[in-house]
Amino acid sequence: MKNPCEISLWNGLMAGYTKNYMYVEALDLFEKFLHYPYLKPDSYTYPSVIKACGGLCRFLLGKMIHTCLIKTGLMMDIVVGSSLVGMYAKCNAFEKAISLFNEMPEKDVACWNTIISCYYQSGNFKEALRYFSLMRKFEFEPDSVTITTAISSCGRLLDLNRGMEIHEELINSGSLLDSFISSALVDMYGRCGHLGKALEVFEEMPKKTVVAWNSLISGYGLRGDSISCIRLLKRMYNEGVKPTLTTLCLSLIHI
């Protein structure tokens, strides 16, 4: 199109870029977009742009956009707000992320997930779990994204009891485990030395992702069981799953 004047076209293309980790392309498009005087970025434009800033660690650009946003009133938008929180977290500005989260006038599950993930990324796994409990006190129902991060936090803390508690709660609720949750469980049980449970969750996965394979191999590696690592690598080949560099490092280190 010579003169795209429909803003949703720009927003859609920018979102497409960021969904596929093409952050440079997203920011290039945003810059081009700003050259059109009759087009103004709106509440759908900013989340993609801000996410691209986070993905590229463009802290200063992100901060500049944040400053512009304060004047527009778009800070009231929950998606704009939570994308800023996520951007600051990705740029390692955790304090800024947390204070911004606290200032948000309204919250939803996704923005709780942002702040929990923020603590997880910063290595503050205890605080991640504290916010996991806190969101429930505020009567937000954790979704699969929340659960994934919570289980991963238990794994990092080697808190097997809390991890099993969350796992049992999941089973009791009757919900099917998606591949993110299952991988996090395999990882958590593996770190805690419960390879039996790790294997059990793994075998129940209808479609075993490469992350699940890697988590399981890593679990056996941690306890020094090289034979099982190599065996799993072979099984992976037999089942037609392509190993990643991570798989090879985890497996070949034991030869």
Next chain:
DNA sequence: GTAGGGTTAG
């Protein structure tokens, strides 16, 4: 219906 933020291994 059509445009936005949050998740797992290393």
